[in-house]
Amino acid sequence: MRQERSTRWAAYGRYGLVVLVTLAPVQNGAASAGGHYNAFRSAVAVACGLALLWRRGPWWLAPVVTTAAAGVWGWPMLPLLLLALFDLAAVRRVRAAVACSAAALAGNAVLHPTVSLWSTQQYGSTLFLLLAVVGGLWMGSRRRLVEALHAQVEHLRTERDLREQAARMEERSAIAAEMHDVLAHRLSLIALHTGVLATRKDALPDAVVERLALLRTASTDALTDLRDVLGALRTDAPPATDRPAPVLRDVEEMIGQARAAGQAVDPTVVGSPEQAPAAHRLAVYRLVQEALTNARKHAADVPVRVRIDYGPPATLIEVTNPPGAHLRGAPAVASGFGLIGLRERVEALGGHLDAGPGGAGAWRLAARIPHPVTEQNGPLT
Structure with a gap:
């Protein structure tokens, strides 16, 4: 414009x-x-x-x-x-x-x-003609330079949009891979236990045996469907070394590792992880990991406060840290693509993520992920 x-x-x-x-x-x-x-x-x-x-x-x-x-x-x-x-x-x-x-x-x-x-004047007109030609050359070069700069800015804007889109798609693929592993593990346990019970059908009523067979068949079919739907989203490239494996890791273990590395972390955990769905626990791990990583990069000399509330009715995560000694008074730096992927993950679960300055130069990352309605009546296992 x-x-x-x-x-x-x-x-x-x-x-x-x-x-x-x-x-x-x-x-x-x-x-x-x-x-x-x-x-x-x-x-x-x-x-x-x-x-x-x-x-x-x-x-x-x-x-x-x-x-x-x-x-x-x-x-x-x-x-x-x-x-x-x-x-x-x-x-x-x-x-x-x-x-x-x-x-x-x-x-x-x-x-x-x-x-x-x-x-x-002698040579006066020649000087004017020469100045016109030189001025035209300068103006043409300046115009082409401005057009090239505008084209470069537009190219950079397009490149950033593509990188953001790629980060979102990568995070969606990671979510699909993680949920594939978690759900496949649980469904395989159901199929295993129903198979064990089916071997003792002599001691069970016929109706129970029939239901067990249906349950085993349904769990096996669910594993196949899950592999077809979510397994196709996996990439053939090996996972990055800085990303944890897609399993339900313990956040407290990660915080302990950060403390062992010299980072000051003050955690507060309300509730039990089993109260939240598996997808929520994976999101909590990713959020805390990204927040601690950013704090180590930009404010390694200050303590980090981590608060996790597993709910219900929602899983809440808040990580705050004051500015580092070398960044006091400096303007806030725009977030990178890691936060874009985290925001995509949280929004995919129906929640929202806020990340930015929290006052007095501090940095705050907060997320709220509501529990599914069907999971609010009791703790999850």
């Missing part, structure tokens, strides 16, 4: 400049014709101005018309020729600009107009 506005104002300025440099030879031609504005010179000056304003015409039209006018009448038509030369140099037509300058000077040398380009 800003570029379009500046381009529009530049076009308005050019129109005004063309009108001004056209009025001067028109007035001069009228004065030479005894005050009559319908003189031939005035008509030629108007034609030159219209040629300069007609941007969709052939590129050679304005230079040829203004060169002929300056070659016949000299200095009164020189401003129109300078504009034409400026336009030629701006689009890298330097040879054409030099040829037009030479033609106008040669025309004055042959025709000897009243105010010749050679008569006012």
